[in-house]
Amino acid sequence: MFKAKAYSAASATSPLVSSTIPRRDTTERDVQIEILFCGVCHSDLHHARDEWHSIMPTVYPCVPGHEIVGRVTKVGSAVTKFKPGDLAGVGCLVDSDHTCPNCQDGLEQLCPNQTLTYGSPDKHLGGVTYGGYSDSIVVDERFVLRVPANLDLAGVAPLLCAGITTYSPMRRWGNLAGKKVGVVGLGGLGHMGVKFAHAFGAHVVVFTTSPNKKEDALRLGADEVIISTSAEDMKKHAGTFNFILDTIAADHDINAYITMLGRDGNITLVGAPEKPLSVSAFALLFGRRSLSGSIIGGIAETQEMLDFCGSHNITSDVEVIPIQRINEAYERLLKSDVKYRFSIDMASLKSE
Ligand SMILES: NC(=O)c1ccc[n+]([C@@H]2O[C@H](COP(=O)([O-])OP(=O)(O)OC[C@H]3O[C@@H](n4cnc5c(N)ncnc54)[C@H](O)[C@@H]3O)[C@@H](O)[C@H]2O)c1
Numbered sequence: 001m002f003k004a005k006a007y008s009a010a011s012a013t014s015p016l017v018s019s020t021i022p023r024r025d026t027t028e029r030d031v032q033i034e035i036l037f038c039g040v041c042h043s044d045l046h047h048a049r050d051e052w053h054s055i056m057p058t059v060y061p062c063v064p065g066h067e068i069v070g071r072v073t074k075v076g077s078a079v080t081k082f083k084p085g086d087l088a089g090v091g092c093l094v095d096s097d098h099t100c101p102n103c104q105d106g107l108e109q110l111c112p113n114q115t116l117t118y119g120s121p122d123k124h125l126g127g128v129t130y131g132g133y134s135d136s137i138v139v140d141e142r143f144v145l146r147v148p149a150n151l152d153l154a155g156v157a158p159l160l161c162a163g164i165t166t167y168s169p170m171r172r173w174g175n176l177a178g179k180k181v182g183v184v185g186l187g188g189l190g191h192m193g194v195k196f197a198h199a200f201g202a203h204v205v206v207f208t209t210s211p212n213k214k215e216d217a218l219r220l221g222a223d224e225v226i227i228s229t230s231a232e233d234m235k236k237h238a239g240t241f242n243f244i245l246d247t248i249a250a251d252h253d254i255n256a257y258i259t260m261l262g263r264d265g266n267i268t269l270v271g272a273p274e275k276p277l278s279v280s281a282f283a284l285l286f287g288r289r290s291l292s293g294s295i296i297g298g299i300a301e302t303q304e305m306l307d308f309c310g311s312h313n314i315t316s317d318v319e320v321i322p323i324q325r326i327n328e329a330y331e332r333l334l335k336s337d338v339k340y341r342f343s344i345d346m347a348s349l350k351s352e
Pocket residue numbers: 040041042043044046161162165185186187188189190209247248249250251252269270271272273294295296333334336340
């Protein structure tokens with residue numbers, strides 16, 4: 001075991017502060033990574049403030065962060081995929097049972113015995129797992145991703161969660177080329193959804209409550225923008241979408257978006273608001289529409305997404321911050337005041 005530097009929260013109402021955490025020594029299959037950048041996902045904030053208490057209560061102290069990119073510093077004797085000096089990525093998962101039907105199908109994100117990067121029981125050290133707001137992490141090589149060398153690393157980090165979370169459901173819903181695809185909420189996930197839908201050849205429409213995001217949405221790859229507070233705008237597009245990705249982090253009227261779908265259209269929820277949403281049966285019945293959920297993606301698919309980003313030159317639009325500004329970043333995230341993801345430069349932790 002060794003000590004790593006990290007930022008942790010001691011309770012749902014305390015700020016994140018500088019601390020030290022234990023990390024395990026590399027075992028046979030492990031890769032030790034010096035973390036260079038870690039994205040700030042809205043899930044980090046939900047977790048740090050225990051907003052998902054009824055589903056998965058937070059154990060304190062907690063260290064969030066599951067959009068990790070770094071450089072390998074050490075590998076165990078049985079590691080074959082990585083060597084010291086390689087770039088490496090880690091997303092939301094660091095282990096699974098490898099034997100359940102979901103794992104067998106490469107869907108580790110659905111494994112009932114998965115280990116999340118933060119907040120899961122730590123099989124090695126006891127306590128819970130600690131995430132990427134830290135200078136290092138030790139992970140089983142099966143959960144470590146190869147990072148394309150041509151991409152900006154600060155912008156790569158968010159691909160490990162925001163990227164795969166939006167890529168996976170769009171891939172699952174088939175060939176989107178020429179289809180009318182909506183993205184609801186232009187935040188960290190939403191802006192990646194726009195980039196992927198555009199790269200897949202869809203006609204991309206962004207729903208946003210903020211008229212000032214219109215220009216950005218078009219720059220990111222949207223073909224049209226709907227200001228969702230305009231009843232007239234919404235009415236014009238009702239019943240015309242093939243697929244909609246809903247990334248909203250807070251309570252909202254999902255029926256307004258369900259009725260945007262055409263026949264057999266699907267709306268997939270990736271946003272995870274604290275409170276249940278109210279769904280109108282009639283909005284689904286008319287048009288034989290469907291509502292689904294999706295959570296990150298499997299490891300093979302995450303690698304596929306990173307390789308796709310490498311060949312299409314796709315990264316997240318980031319504002320790079322030092323770790324010392326993380327609490328302020330959370331407040332700004334709540335006000336949608338970030339274009340479009342904070343990425344923490346972990347070199348800032350060296351001075352702690
Ligand atoms: N399903 C998954 O695997 C997965 C993975 C990562 C994050 N998430 C969840 O997805 C959600 C979004 O995460 P993010 O990191 O993109 O957050 P974010 O804060 O960057 O973006 C959320 C967006 O929702 C918009 N929004 C908030 N309230 C709204 C409202 N009432 N009406 C319309 N728009 C509204 C905000 O303006 C913002 O653009 C969070 O709940 C997060 O926990 C889910």
